[in-house]
Amino acid sequence: MRAPLALNADIERFLGALQHRSIHTRAAYRRDLTDFANAAIQDDITNWQQVDAQRIRHYIAARHRDGAHGRSLSRALSALRALFRFLCERGVMTANPAQSIRAPKSARHLPRALDVDQMTSLIEQGGDSILDLRDRAMWELLYSSGVRVSELTGLNLGDTDLNAREARVIGKGRRERIVPIGRLAIQALKEWLKSRGNLAAADEKALFVGRRGQRLSNRSVQLRLRAWANRYGINEGVHPHMLRHSFASHMLESSGDLRAVQELLGHANISTTQIYTHLDFQHLAKVYDAAHPRAKRRSD
Helix, strand or coil, rough: CCCCHHHHHHEEEECCCCCCCHHHHHHHHHHHHHHHHHHHHHHCCCCCCHCCCCHHHHHHHHHCCCCHHHHHHHHHHHHHHHHHHHHHHHCCCCCCCCCCCCCCCCCCCCCCCCHHHHHHHHHHCCCCCCCHHHHHHHHHHHHHHCCCCHHCCCHHHHHEEEECCEEEEEEEHHHHHECCCCCCHHHHHHHHHHHHHHCCCCCCCCCCCCCCCCCHHHHHHHHHHHHHHCCCCCCCCCCHHHHHHHHHHHHHHHHCCCHHHHHCCCCHHHHCCCCHHHHHHHHHHHHHHCCCCCCCCCCC
């Protein structure tokens, strides 16, 4: 059953006022609000004034039972809060029924990381073609410095100082930070820079370019890495963020310095970095199980 035209009309007016938000956010809000409206009509709700906090809690609980994750439910609640705020500002409603409702938390999923041997095997593959040189330089930099794929594709020629062995990247919230570049990544970048001029357009500032000589997109890097891993038999669902996870977990495993890893990753909040302590503990637990005499299982 489709939601009443009045509900859909208000949703469209609200979305029309969100031109400052990204097209992806507006599309997600449209899906969430339309889904809520379609669910509300099942309870004979025909206008937004009939929606109360209990109705919203019932909707969120139903979606949670159906398997929706906490992040999806939080986004749906954000959409509802924003819609009702919009309606309150226009006098359609007198209060925001979604204001104090919070989504249930989902179990936190640990990021997947490759071990050191897998990373070495991944990066040291490939030949000497210009695209292989470029790709190897990208993988080395992603793993050496722990940068995000968007930070990698955003790099310009002037952002790296190979003598100082560092790069300047622009992260989330337009925050700038300096990251170190490891010795092997320096070598790979030097090899790529020798050939870059054969691909890059004359006025192109991007460090990494595609076949047409223009800056690589995030999606292009993702597809190249997936193809590279598949070509060499590394069937781990490899993606650029996995190299960042591998960097963080290996750094933390070796140093134990959570604050330093936070700075290197560009996390605004250390709680975001703390997830890697769980990865490190998993490694330590395996060592413990294998080594401690009281942890070893007896054979039957």
